[in-house]
Amino acid sequence: MPNQPKTPVKGFRIPVDLYDAALAKAQSEGRTLTDVVREALHRYIDAD
Structure with missing residues (x-):
């Protein structure tokens, strides 16, 4: 995410x-593992 403020590392x-x-799959898709985890967490909290 270019030009985004830095977020804390967890x-x-x-x-x-x-x-x-997960890392291998993310890399094969041209994504970062951080992006994959962030998307999964958004889906998790929005599923309620």
């Missing part, structure tokens, strides 16, 4: 195999 635990698979 941390969480995730199994290595899940992280590696």
Whole structure:
């Protein structure tokens, strides 16, 4: 997200195999893992 203000870095635990698979898929789609996680969290909170 160019020209966006920096957001705080957050941390969480995730199994290595899940992280590696998600990172590989994101990269194959030309996306960052941060963008994928952000989108998933938006979907999660909007699903209520």
